[in-house]
Amino acid sequence: MRRSLLGRLLAVSVLVAACSVAATAWIAVQTTSGAIKQEQGQNLTADARIYDTLLEYAARNPTWDGVGATVRELARESGRRVALTTQGRQPLADSATEPTAPALPPQASAVVDPLSVDTVLAARGADGQGTAADRIDPRAVGPFRLSAADSRALRRTADDKVECLNRAGIASDVVVGASGRPRVQVVGNDPERALGTRCDLAALDTPTRSERKALDALTELSDACLERQGRKGVRLNNDLSWGDPAPVTVPGEPGALVPQPVPAPRDAPAEQAAPSVEMPERTGENDRAIASCVGTARSEQLSSYVASPALLFIGDEGGATLPGFDLSPANTAKIAGAAALVLALTVGASVFAGARLVRPLHALTGAAQRMRDGEEPASVPVLGDDEVGRLAAAFNDMSAHRARLEEQRKAMVSDVAHELRTPLSNIRGWLEAAQDGLADPDPAFVASLLEEAVLLQHIIDDLQDLAAADAGVLRVHPEPVEVRELLSQVTAAHQARAENAGVTLTVAAATTAPAPSALSADPVRLRQAVGNLVSNAVRHTPEGGRVTLRAYASESDASGQSDGTVVIEVADTGSGIPADDLPHVFDRFWRAEKSRSRRTGGSGLGLAIVRKLVEAHGGTVEATSTEGEGSTFALRLPGAGPPSGP
Numbered sequence: 001m002r003r004s005l006l007g008r009l010l011a012v013s014v015l016v017a018a019c020s021v022a023a024t025a026w027i028a029v030q031t032t033s034g035a036i037k038q039e040q041g042q043n044l045t046a047d048a049r050i051y052d053t054l055l056e057y058a059a060r061n062p063t064w065d066g067v068g069a070t071v072r073e074l075a076r077e078s079g080r081r082v083a084l085t086t087q088g089r090q091p092l093a094d095s096a097t098e099p100t101a102p103a104l105p106p107q108a109s110a111v112v113d114p115l116s117v118d119t120v121l122a123a124r125g126a127d128g129q130g131t132a133a134d135r136i137d138p139r140a141v142g143p144f145r146l147s148a149a150d151s152r153a154l155r156r157t158a159d160d161k162v163e164c165l166n167r168a169g170i171a172s173d174v175v176v177g178a179s180g181r182p183r184v185q186v187v188g189n190d191p192e193r194a195l196g197t198r199c200d201l202a203a204l205d206t207p208t209r210s211e212r213k214a215l216d217a218l219t220e221l222s223d224a225c226l227e228r229q230g231r232k233g234v235r236l237n238n239d240l241s242w243g244d245p246a247p248v249t250v251p252g253e254p255g256a257l258v259p260q261p262v263p264a265p266r267d268a269p270a271e272q273a274a275p276s277v278e279m280p281e282r283t284g285e286n287d288r289a290i291a292s293c294v295g296t297a298r299s300e301q302l303s304s305y306v307a308s309p310a311l312l313f314i315g316d317e318g319g320a321t322l323p324g325f326d327l328s329p330a331n332t333a334k335i336a337g338a339a340a341l342v343l344a345l346t347v348g349a350s351v352f353a354g355a356r357l358v359r360p361l362h363a364l365t366g367a368a369q370r371m372r373d374g375e376e377p378a379s380v381p382v383l384g385d386d387e388v389g390r391l392a393a394a395f396n397d398m399s400a401h402r403a404r405l406e407e408q409r410k411a412m413v414s415d416v417a418h419e420l421r422t423p424l425s426n427i428r429g430w431l432e433a434a435q436d437g438l439a440d441p442d443p444a445f446v447a448s449l450l451e452e453a454v455l456l457q458h459i460i461d462d463l464q465d466l467a468a469a470d471a472g473v474l475r476v477h478p479e480p481v482e483v484r485e486l487l488s489q490v491t492a493a494h495q496a497r498a499e500n501a502g503v504t505l506t507v508a509a510a511t512t513a514p515a516p517s518a519l520s521a522d523p524v525r526l527r528q529a530v531g532n533l534v535s536n537a538v539r540h541t542p543e544g545g546r547v548t549l550r551a552y553a554s555e556s557d558a559s560g561q562s563d564g565t566v567v568i569e570v571a572d573t574g575s576g577i578p579a580d581d582l583p584h585v586f587d588r589f590w591r592a593e594k595s596r597s598r599r600t601g602g603s604g605l606g607l608a609i610v611r612k613l614v615e616a617h618g619g620t621v622e623a624t625s626t627e628g629e630g631s632t633f634a635l636r637l638p639g640a641g642p643p644s645g646p
Contacts, residue, residue: 008386012353020342027338046078047314051110051121054084058307059114059140059178068093083313084112092310104313113309114140115299136298139178142305143214146180150208157203158182164199207238218297225293234290242290360388364395377403408587416463423456462605469612476522476616483519483551483566490530491549494538502543505534508550519566519639521617526637529613530568532606533633537572540631545573553639564639565619571632577625585623586611610635 057070067084075082075095083104084092094101110118114137146154158174161184165172171187184201207215215236223233234242363380371377377399382392430449433439468474487507498505530549537547547570554565577585586607610633614621618638625631 008353012349016342016346016349019345023338023342027335031334046080047109048121050074050078050080050082050314051112051118051312054112054310054312055114055117055137056139058112058310059137061307062305064092064307064310071095079316081313081315085311085313087111087309087311089311105315108311109314110312111309112307112312114306115302116309136295136302140302140306141179142302143217144179144211146208147210148180150210151176151180151182154204154208155182158184161199161201161204165197168197168199170197205238211238214301218294218301221297221300222290222293225296226290229289229293231286231289236294240294242294357388359383360392364392367395367399371399371402420456420459423452423459426452427456459605462609465609466605466612469609469616474612474616476525476613478520478522478617481519481521481523481526483568486523486527487530487549487551487568490527490534493527493531494534497535498538498547501538501541502545503538503541504546505538506546506548508548519637521637525613525616529610529635530570532610533570533635536606537570537574537631537633541572541574545630547572554636566637566639568635568637569632571630573630576627576629577623577631578627582623582625586621 053070053074054067057067058064061067064084071082071084071093072095081094081096081101083094083096085104085108086092089104096102110121115135117135117137119135155174155176162172162174165184165186172184173187174182175185176182183204215238218240219234219236222236226233236242360380360383367378367380379396379399380392382389382396427449430439430445430452434441434445439445465474484507491505491507495505534547534549541547549568549570551566551568554567611621614635614637620636621633622636623631623633
């Protein structure tokens with residue numbers, strides 16, 4: 001990854017994306033969770049308040065008539081849709097009055113029944129307190145509700161008791177219960193402090209006539225229930241405690257049996273006429289049966305004083321049952337801040353990575369423009385081993401190669417001009433001399449001009465061959481060739497020149513290597529390539545030296561198994577080629593002797609033509625030399641089959 005620009009860019013992108021996703025996920029989780037919890041808490045509190053209000057309405061009214069105003073007010077305060085139906089789903093009241101209001105969901109939010117309170121919603125009611133254990137709403141007092149006159153009379157008595165307690169240094173206040181009965185509440189909720197005073201609070205515990213009548217009716221209902229179970233009846237006291245069967249007496253008279261008492265209602269713990277439904281823990285089977293019958297009797301007694309059970313549906317204003325929520329300004333600001341931070345990090349990372357990427361590209365662009373304008377190419381700095389660094393290194397190599405090619409081109413133009421100038425100057429000089437009468441156009445004169453013309457034609461032919469090879473149009477016409485016969489023909493063609501130079505030219509037999517296999521080649525082009533090598537070897541071999549031609553099949557492994565390649569070697573015992581000059585021997589117009597004298601060399605195109613001809617046959621050529629001992633040129637050609645290319 002350290003060497004890959006793509007890898008680094010990918011790593012930066014992954015890092016930025018990971019940070020963005022992590023930040024977005026964290027903000028979304030925190031914001032959404034908080035908003036959902038807040039919304040759920042608000043909705044549950046609002047639902048409990050709605051339920052408690054409607055439950056109070058049902059406890060104080062025998063029917064649901066007139067509840068529509070209460071439903072609409074609750075919907076306005078909570079921003080929710082509130083609907084009431086009977087248990088048969090007949091509408092009683094609905095805050096959604098539009099004709100296109102969505103249908104009610106199949107599941108109701110709660111059942112409003114003062115005789116069977118939902119303890120979960122009631123526990124979160126408006127007063128924050130629970131309800132009785134037998135699930136009867138304490139505000140359902142029914143026949144125990146006092147008349148206005150009785151309530152005023154008891155209120156005057158309660159005020160007198162409060163004034164008495166205040167004079168005794170005990171802070172107290174009057175609290176009015178659901179039935180209208182007042183009671184004295186000692187501040188600090190410690191009623192035992194009032195027992196040591198002269199303020200008699202027992203007068204507030206005496207039941208009124210209506211309360212006595214209601215208590216008698218409740219006792220009859222309880223006894224009927226116990227009689228059906230084969231049990232004895234009981235006498236209920238004002239606080240709904242009971243004792244053994246006895247004549248009805250004033251509650252609290254001496255001799256009355258008061259077993260485990262039941263606490264008074266939550267809004268009137270000491271109230272006698274507003275009995276509570278919360279039963280104490282029972283120790284015997286009989287007490288449990290009595291408690292059950294008392295609860296059943298209370299439900300039966302109150303059923304005609306409270307509204308019938310109703311289904312409550314609470315949803316949003318659009319009618320959906322699932323509440324939604326909106327992001328608060330604080331949460332919106334958090335999201336905007338985190339998004340801005342992620343954006344800043346992304347921009348910073350992109351600018352940093354982009355600057356490191358663009359800087360070397362700008363250098364490459366400037367260098368390329370200078371090369372286009374013909375200025376001397378300059379190297380660009382290589383800052384790393386990544387894609388851009390490798391591009392800069394390749395550009396530097398290309399620039400250096402281009403400079404070398406430009407130098408070779410200039411040298412080639414100069415060499416071509418030099419090679420063509422010499423024969424043309426000779427021809428022109430002889431013709432001018434003949435024109436001026438200084439030379440006699442005899443056969444020797446004509447032979448000299450012909451020799452210069454042939455040399456000129458030879459150079460032009462070599463240049464045409466190289467141009468054709470460069471253009472890819474140098475064609476060969478392969479056919480089966482006998483290698484030794486071809487070498488004999490080349491030797492015969494150059495034998496006279498070798499003898500004139502005092503050089504021995506021979507074809508050696510293959511002794512240490514396998515005999516050459518069949519060779520498919522263009523015989524004319526192959527003779528031209530081998531002939532150029534022989535001519536070059538004879539020219540650079542001193543008198544008394546030797547030029548040897550040999551051919552053999554190459555070996556591919558130590559077992560001597562041939563791979564089908566035919567090797568043709570031309571070896572001489574001449575002066576050899578310096579090691580520094582050996583890589584350039586196949587370059588065009590290259591000559592070790594820089595004066596380019598005709599006595600020591602040709603045009604410098606022969607070896608370049610040899611390489612092109614061998615490559616046209618699908619082979620290679622190589623040279624080895626030891627300075628002062630001689631040189632060896634080897635042609636490696638495929639043994640059979642057509643050439644691989646032009």
